[in-house]
Amino acid sequence: MIAEMTRDTRVVARKLKNIESLGELEEALRDAFDLIDLQDELSVVRSAVIKPNVCWGEDWKTGGTTCPQMVQALVSVLREIGVNRVTLAEGSMVGVNTIDSLTKVGFADLAKNLNLEIVDLNEDETVKIDVPDHHVFEKIEIARTIVDSEYFINMPVMKTHINTLVTLSMKNLKGTIPQKWKKRLHYMGLDGGIADLASAISPDLIVMDGLVGQEGMGPLTGTPAHAKVLMISRDHFAIDVAATMAMGFDPSEVKHLSMYATRHGIDISLFRPVLVGSSLSDLNLDFEKPHYALEGAYEGVEILWGNPCSGCAGALSVALERMEKAGELDDIRRDGGMTVALGKDANPQENDRLILIGKCQHKNRKMGIFIPGCPPPGMIVRDIILKLNNVRSRYGGDAFIEEAEELYKNEEE
Numbered sequence: 490m491i492a493e494m495t496r497d498t499r500v501v502a503r504k505l506k507n508i509e510s511l512g513e514l515e516e517a518l519r520d521a522f523d524l525i526d527l528q529d530e531l532s533v534v535r536s537a538v539i540k541p542n543v544c545w546g547e548d549w550k551t552g553g554t555t556c557p558q559m560v561q562a563l564v565s566v567l568r569e570i571g572v573n574r575v576t577l578a579e580g581s582m583v584g585v586n587t588i589d590s591l592t593k594v595g596f597a598d599l600a601k602n603l604n605l606e607i608v609d610l611n612e613d614e615t616v617k618i619d620v621p622d623h624h625v626f627e628k629i630e631i632a633r634t635i636v637d638s639e640y641f642i643n644m645p646v647m648k649t650h651i652n653t654l655v656t657l658s659m660k661n662l663k664g665t666i667p668q669k670w671k672k673r674l675h676y677m678g679l680d681g682g683i684a685d686l687a688s689a690i691s692p693d694l695i696v697m698d699g700l701v702g703q704e705g706m707g708p709l710t711g712t713p714a715h716a717k718v719l720m721i722s723r724d725h726f727a728i729d730v731a732a733t734m735a736m737g738f739d740p741s742e743v744k745h746l747s748m749y750a751t752r753h754g755i756d757i758s759l760f761r762p763v764l765v766g767s768s769l770s771d772l773n774l775d776f777e778k779p780h781y782a783l784e785g786a787y788e789g790v791e792i793l794w795g796n797p798c799s800g801c802a803g804a805l806s807v808a809l810e811r812m813e814k815a816g817e818l819d820d821i822r823r824d825g826g827m828t829v830a831l832g833k834d835a836n837p838q839e840n841d842r843l844i845l846i847g848k849c850q851h852k853n854r855k856m857g858i859f860i861p862g863c864p865p866p867g868m869i870v871r872d873i874i875l876k877l878n879n880v881r882s883r884y885g886g887d888a889f890i891e892e893a894e895e896l897y898k899n900e901e902e
C-alpha cells in the first residue's frame with residue numbers, strides 16, 4: 490500500500506442516466522473496469538478495503554457523503570470477479586463518532602445485508618509511515634487496516650471545500666489517520682499535510698462518487714450538485730486533476746495538488762490525465778466555487794485582511810455565517826463588536842476584542858484571542874470566538890489551542 494512511482498494516469502469518466510438504478514451503476518463499473526484493464530488485476534485479489542467518505546452522518550443526497558448504493562454496486566461487481574471479502578473502513582471527522590455516522594447514512598444496514606466487515610479507522614491500530622521529501626510531516630500514522638489491506642479502494646465524493654477548494658481522492662485519505670493526526674494536519678499545514686499523506690499512501694483504485702456532489706460552500710454547508718458522474722482511476726493525482734478540471738477549476742489553484750506535484754516532479758500546468766471512454770466536456774459540469782464575502786459583510790465585525798489563503802478565509806467565512814444564523818453575532822455586536830486579523834500581512838493593535846486567526850498570526854498571539862491552525866476548522870473558529878460571549882467551548886476549542894501551542898513550542902525550540 491505504500492506509494493509507488495509507476496503511474497497509470499488513465500481516468501474513466503462516465504455520465505449516468507439514472508443514479509437510482511443499481512443495475513446501471515453496476516454496468517458502468519463493469520465497463521470502466523474493462524476500459525482500464527482491471528479485470529485481470531482483480532482476478533487474483535481475494536479481499537478489498539473500501540474507504541467511503543462519511544465524515545459525518547449527512548444523507549448522501551446532500552452531496553456530503555458517499556452513496557451507499559454506489560458501494561453496493563461496487564461490492565457486487567468485485568464479488569463477480571472473485572473479491573469476496575470486503576471491509577468498509579472509515580474514520581469520521583474530529584468529534585464525530587464513525588459508527589454513528591455510518592449508521593445514519595445507511596452503511597450499517599448495507600454492511601449487514603452484504604456481510605461486510607466495518608472498521609472504525611479512528612480506533613484502529615496505526616503504523617508510522619515515512620514520507621520522503623515531505624512538506625510538513627516526516628512520518629505519518631496511518632490506520633493498520635489500510636496499510637495492511639490487500640487491495641485498497643478509495644471512494645471519495647466530488648465536492649468543493651471552503652479551505653482547500655476541492656475535496657476529492659487525496660483529501661479523503663484524511664479519514665485513514667487517527668483523530669489526533671487529523672488535528673495535527675490542521676495545526677501544522679493542511680495542504681502540505683494532505684500532499685504528504687498522499688505521498689505516504691496511495692490507493693490501488695479510486696472510485697469517485699459524483700452522483701450527487703457538493704458545490705459552493707462545501708463540504709458541509711454547500712449546495713448539492715446533481716452531477717450524475719462516476720470517475721475511476723488507479724492514480725489519485727490523475728483522477729483529482731481530472732475531477733478538478735471537470736468541476737471547472739484550475740488544478741494549480743488546489744494547493745495540495747500543486748504540492749504533491751512538486752514533490753513528485755510533475756509540472757501541474759502541463760499535466761493532463763488520459764481520459765478513456767469519454768471526455769471531460771461530455772460530463773457537462775460547472776461547479777460553483779466557494780466564495781468569501783467577508784470585508785464589510787457582517788456589521789460590527791472589522792476584518793484585518795493580511796492576504797490570507799483560502800484556508801483561513803474559508804474557515805472564518807463559515808464560522809461567521811453560522812454565527813449570524815444562530816444570532817450569536819448579535820451578542821457580539823451588543824458588547825462592542827470585534828476585530829478579526831488573518832493572514833501574514835495583518836498588523837493588529839492589542840485589543841480585548843481582537844481575534845487572531847491562523848498560524849500566520851501566532852507572532853501576535855499575545856495581543857488578543859489566538860486561534861491556532863493552518864487553517865483551523867470553521868467550527869473551532871466559531872467555538873473560540875464565542876469566548877467573547879462567555880460561551881463555554883462545545884467543539885473542543887480549548888483542547889485545540891492547548892495541543893497546537895505545544896506543537897508550535899516544539900517547532901520553535
Ligand code: SF4
Nearest residue numbers: 800801847848849863
Ligand atoms: S495560517 Fe496562514 S498560511 Fe496557514 S492557512 Fe491561514 S493564512 Fe494560510
